[in-house]
Amino acid sequence: MSIAVESFLLNPTNTGTLQRQVQDLVTDGILGGRFRPGDRLPSSRKLATHLGISRITVTLAYTELVANDYLTSRGRSGYFVSDQAPAPVDTLPPPAGPSTVDWSRTLGGRIGTSLTISRPEAWRDYRYPFIYGQPDQRLFDHQSWRRCAMQALGRRDFDALTADAYEADDPELVAQIIRLILPRRGISARPDQVLITLGAQNALWTAAQVLLTQRRTAAMEYPCYPVLRDILTQSRCNTTELTVDNAGLRPETIPPETDVLFTTPSHHCPTSATLPLDRRRALLKRAQDDDFLIVEDDYEFELGFMTRPAPALKSLDTDGRVIYIGSFSKSLFPGLRLGYMVAAAPVIREARSLRGLVLRHPPGHIQRFAAYYLTHGYYDAQVQRTARAFRARREVLDESLARNGLEPAGRNGFGGSSVWMRTPDGVSADDLAARLRARSVLIEPGAAFFRPGDARGQNHYRLGYSSIDSTAIPTGTALIAEELARLQR
Amino acid sequence: MSIAVESFLLNPTNTGTLQRQVQDLVTDGILGGRFRPGDRLPSSRKLATHLGISRITVTLAYTELVANDYLTSRGRSGYFVSDQAPAPVDTLPPPAGPSTVDWSRTLGGRIGTSLTISRPEAWRDYRYPFIYGQPDQRLFDHQSWRRCAMQALGRRDFDALTADAYEADDPELVAQIIRLILPRRGISARPDQVLITLGAQNALWTAAQVLLTQRRTAAMEYPCYPVLRDILTQSRCNTTELTVDNAGLRPETIPPETDVLFTTPSHHCPTSATLPLDRRRALLKRAQDDDFLIVEDDYEFELGFMTRPAPALKSLDTDGRVIYIGSFSKSLFPGLRLGYMVAAAPVIREARSLRGLVLRHPPGHIQRFAAYYLTHGYYDAQVQRTARAFRARREVLDESLARNGLEPAGRNGFGGSSVWMRTPDGVSADDLAARLRARSVLIEPGAAFFRPGDARGQNHYRLGYSSIDSTAIPTGTALIAEELARLQR
Numbered sequence: 001m002s003i004a005v006e007s008f009l010l011n012p013t014n015t016g017t018l019q020r021q022v023q024d025l026v027t028d029g030i031l032g033g034r035f036r037p038g039d040r041l042p043s044s045r046k047l048a049t050h051l052g053i054s055r056i057t058v059t060l061a062y063t064e065l066v067a068n069d070y071l072t073s074r075g076r077s078g079y080f081v082s083d084q085a086p087a088p089v090d091t092l093p094p095p096a097g098p099s100t101v102d103w104s105r106t107l108g109g110r111i112g113t114s115l116t117i118s119r120p121e122a123w124r125d126y127r128y129p130f131i132y133g134q135p136d137q138r139l140f141d142h143q144s145w146r147r148c149a150m151q152a153l154g155r156r157d158f159d160a161l162t163a164d165a166y167e168a169d170d171p172e173l174v175a176q177i178i179r180l181i182l183p184r185r186g187i188s189a190r191p192d193q194v195l196i197t198l199g200a201q202n203a204l205w206t207a208a209q210v211l212l213t214q215r216r217t218a219a220m221e222y223p224c225y226p227v228l229r230d231i232l233t234q235s236r237c238n239t240t241e242l243t244v245d246n247a248g249l250r251p252e253t254i255p256p257e258t259d260v261l262f263t264t265p266s267h268h269c270p271t272s273a274t275l276p277l278d279r280r281r282a283l284l285k286r287a288q289d290d291d292f293l294i295v296e297d298d299y300e301f302e303l304g305f306m307t308r309p310a311p312a313l314k315s316l317d318t319d320g321r322v323i324y325i326g327s328f329s330k331s332l333f334p335g336l337r338l339g340y341m342v343a344a345a346p347v348i349r350e351a352r353s354l355r356g357l358v359l360r361h362p363p364g365h366i367q368r369f370a371a372y373y374l375t376h377g378y379y380d381a382q383v384q385r386t387a388r389a390f391r392a393r394r395e396v397l398d399e400s401l402a403r404n405g406l407e408p409a410g411r412n413g414f415g416g417s418s419v420w421m422r423t424p425d426g427v428s429a430d431d432l433a434a435r436l437r438a439r440s441v442l443i444e445p446g447a448a449f450f451r452p453g454d455a456r457g458q459n460h461y462r463l464g465y466s467s468i469d470s471t472a473i474p475t476g477t478a479l480i481a482e483e484l485a486r487l488q489r
Numbered sequence: 490m491s492i493a494v495e496s497f498l499l500n501p502t503n504t505g506t507l508q509r510q511v512q513d514l515v516t517d518g519i520l521g522g523r524f525r526p527g528d529r530l531p532s533s534r535k536l537a538t539h540l541g542i543s544r545i546t547v548t549l550a551y552t553e554l555v556a557n558d559y560l561t562s563r564g565r566s567g568y569f570v571s572d573q574a575p576a577p578v579d580t581l582p583p584p585a586g587p588s589t590v591d592w593s594r595t596l597g598g599r600i601g602t603s604l605t606i607s608r609p610e611a612w613r614d615y616r617y618p619f620i621y622g623q624p625d626q627r628l629f630d631h632q633s634w635r636r637c638a639m640q641a642l643g644r645r646d647f648d649a650l651t652a653d654a655y656e657a658d659d660p661e662l663v664a665q666i667i668r669l670i671l672p673r674r675g676i677s678a679r680p681d682q683v684l685i686t687l688g689a690q691n692a693l694w695t696a697a698q699v700l701l702t703q704r705r706t707a708a709m710e711y712p713c714y715p716v717l718r719d720i721l722t723q724s725r726c727n728t729t730e731l732t733v734d735n736a737g738l739r740p741e742t743i744p745p746e747t748d749v750l751f752t753t754p755s756h757h758c759p760t761s762a763t764l765p766l767d768r769r770r771a772l773l774k775r776a777q778d779d780d781f782l783i784v785e786d787d788y789e790f791e792l793g794f795m796t797r798p799a800p801a802l803k804s805l806d807t808d809g810r811v812i813y814i815g816s817f818s819k820s821l822f823p824g825l826r827l828g829y830m831v832a833a834a835p836v837i838r839e840a841r842s843l844r845g846l847v848l849r850h851p852p853g854h855i856q857r858f859a860a861y862y863l864t865h866g867y868y869d870a871q872v873q874r875t876a877r878a879f880r881a882r883r884e885v886l887d888e889s890l891a892r893n894g895l896e897p898a899g900r901n902g903f904g905g906s907s908v909w910m911r912t913p914d915g916v917s918a919d920d921l922a923a924r925l926r927a928r929s930v931l932i933e934p935g936a937a938f939f940r941p942g943d944a945r946g947q948n949h950y951r952l953g954y955s956s957i958d959s960t961a962i963p964t965g966t967a968l969i970a971e972e973l974a975r976l977q978r
Contacts, residue, residue: 007673009798011675012800028677099808099809103833103836106700106782107699107836135653146639149642158624161822161824162825164623164818178523183497184496185498186500199848202848205846205847210596319588329653333650333651336854337849359688364825365852
């Protein structure tokens with residue numbers, strides 16, 4: 001390609017002859033990897049005009065660079081980066097002087113993130129990837145998605161895709177969520193009760209920012225989704241952890257000073273327990289009596305294939321106390337970064353102001369793409385296809401676990417995309433995961449879901465089946481059993 | 490379309506007969522606008538199985554709904570929402586009980602936003618829209634953008650578009666920014682010194698969050714970009730406002746206790762002053778001597794068509810003190826929500842952790858679309874085409890202003906997409922804007938750029954030329970002069 005003349009800027013602080021400076025601009029570009037073999041340099045006339053220097057200076061610099069093998073001259077076609085030019089150096093030259101900034105003081109490292117679920121980047125190269133939360137290309141209707149994208153990329157939608165919408169969401173997407181998604185959870189909502197977010201995690205973060213301060217108290221389930229713990233830590237509120245049992249959260253354990261409770265009633269993360277109706281009612285009563293709010297993370301609700309779906313907590317809420325969070329990460333794919341929050345209008349107003357400050361609005365493109373995917377019914381088909389495939393995988397997994405004498409930890413009648421497991425006493429899930437990795441099996445050790453130092457973290461692991469083919473599950477499970485047996489010896 | 494059976498959920502708290510409840514589910518759907526005339530209901534058998542009730546209950550409910558004109562029966566084809574069904578009501582029924590939540594206490598309205606630039610939503614219906622910051626469909630290469638999107642939507646890029654990338658950016662986009670954009674600003678960077686953001690505003694917000702606390706002091710230019718003031722207010726740091734002159738920020742006015750300075754050296758927002766080289770050097774020296782950091786907002790740098798582009802402040806920074814912010818909002822379009830931050834690796838690491846918590850990563854789609862637009866050279870062509878068009882508009886505007894005796898406030902030798910104007914003494918820019926609006930002319934009153942109550946806010950306005958055609962500029966300008974003359978009488 002041609003190197004744009006605007007790539008060249010003389011640094012006014014530089015010393016040395018102009019010819020030298022021009023040469024340095026070229027060699028810096030080549031060594032920095034910005035100019036590549038075959039790239040064409042601007043003509044000497046053009047570069048001279050641009051830099052406000054004489055043409056002969058540029059010609060002399062180019063000639064010198066040809067002599068040094070950085071450039072080649074192809075007669076009237078001009079100058080090109082030579083195939084013999086030195087290879088780019090990996091690191092840039094260090095700054096001219098030693099930096100005088102004390103970063104540890106200046107930054108303070110205030111954004112702490114705890115242990116996350118470890119997963120090799122090249123997880124696709126493993127034969128038995130029992131991992132969680134990545135899209136499955138085999139199940140995604142790529143063709144229809146592309147068709148919806150093409151429709152949205154037409155001239156008619158130019159404004160929706162490209163305009164600065166300030167604080168507003170795409171009204172098409174909001175309408176589709178209200179019409180097609182929320183009713184399945186028993187939820188009615190008006191447009192001013194819905195906010196589009198950059199995924200469910202962004203909705204959780206927004207809720208925490210809007211509802212919590214250093215003087216307020218949040219209650220969360222324990223064990224729990226590790227990112228939620230980080231979000232609450234960053235908000236600097238007081239936090240209470242409520243240990244769940246086989247049926248999820250126990251409403252009687254919520255301390256009366258709670259301001260906001262975060263919960264996953266459809267199926268608890270990570271144990272998959274579904275909160276029974278009597279507990280849901282008790283929970284809402286507690287919220288009213290003790291005047292706290294509830295953030296309901298309804299992740300993966302589309303995947304409740306083992307039971308008739310229970311209505312969302314939000315659908316039982318007559319008081320506006322529940323802030324409901326949904327996501328397209330599972331029904332479409334996580335790289336889309338789209339989710340939504342449904343709450344009382346004052347909460348949505350405040351959340352929208354915050355979002356307006358942080359990033360204005362979610363990109364117009366992805367909102368309209370998703371709106372069309374919903375409108376045309378592809379979303380429903382996608383959800384059904386995924387739930388069907390996961391049900392089949394789950395059946396194979398349950399059967400394989402039973403055959404190998406491995407028992408899941410706790411009940412799980414919901415479905416979802418993972419099973420929560422306990423290791424035998426004395427066997428560390430980290431050790432197990434490390435050994436299995438060497439045999440091309442990936443499992444997710446449980447420590448990330450617990451407080452650092454909690455022994456139960458070493459005693460649990462998660463088996464995801466959203467990225468593993470049914471046919472790989474029996475052998476993968478057998479390998480887990482084999483390594484477990486070795487570790488117990 | 491067919492209404493999915495999953496749309497129906499019996500609310501376990503409801504009383505009344507099952508038949509009544511089924512009828513309510515249907516009427517709620519119709520009155521709430523979710524079920525529309527012509528939509529097909531699930532078969533009675535299917536709905537009965539789904540709800541776990543007898544089929545005859547559903548049939549009786551449907552029959553009753555036909556009698557009430559909500560549904561029509563088309564024999565064996567089933568039941569459909571009737572064309573005679575009542576129209577949806579705009580607001581949903583109020584919640585069953587009065588809400589007991591005291592929102593003013595619970596939320597506290599902590600996310601304050603100040604006055605923003607007012608602009609009617611239907612600005613395209615105005616004949617003389619001197620507005621700022623919206624995309625211009627006439628200049629955008631829609632066809633090539635679509636082509637890049639199609640390429641990215643192919644199977645080869647499935648992972649880049651759909652996978653959960655956690656904290657990572659699209660490496661293709663980062664590489665293109667480093668190779669094609671930063672060198673034009675005289676900036677060299679390694680990938681670990683670049684963070685992709687959801688637009689420049691998101692980069693400013695991130696910088697403020699990472700660098701400021703309640704115990705730190707920010708300095709900002711005055712007047713200034715109103716969103717920056719809101720961002721600093723939300724960070725709760727101390728803030729000093731530094732009044733700019735005709736050449737922008739005066740380095741000698743920066744108080745020694747400053748921790749972070751926010752500046753727009755290429756052309757100050759909103760006055761368009763370009764910071765001269767001696768002040769840039771003085772600024773960097775002050776930063777080193779007094780140990781503060783500089784956030785350089787290089788918005789619209791692509792539009793410096795009136796002068797040879799000055800290298801960015803960041804290009805003179807040997808000490809890692811400058812955090813550089815760029816955006817695709819002007820070179821592509823604002824609805825894309827893409828920008829970038831270039832800074833020392835420790836700053837980028839911290840900013841990335843924060844972003845990971847807030848939203849994980851920018852959507853894969855828009856990152857890869859933009860990467861291809863850069864790779865294929867469309868970006869360069871786009872920038873050149875836009876700068877050419879804006880230069881032509883600016884020439885017409887300057888000439889029209891002169892002919893009508895209107896003088897811009899301060900110097901502006903940069904270019905950009907707007908001119909900063911002063912009203913004659915005693916004439917309020919708000920009044921002027923209101924009168925002009927009635928004559929199909931939109932201007933942007935200056936109050937948003939000043940502190941509330943500062944009289945200078947009433948004395949300034951901005952004329953944007955990014956959305957107005959050259960041919961409309963002379964008449965628009967004449968109308969402004971005409972209304973100004975009336976107001977002075």
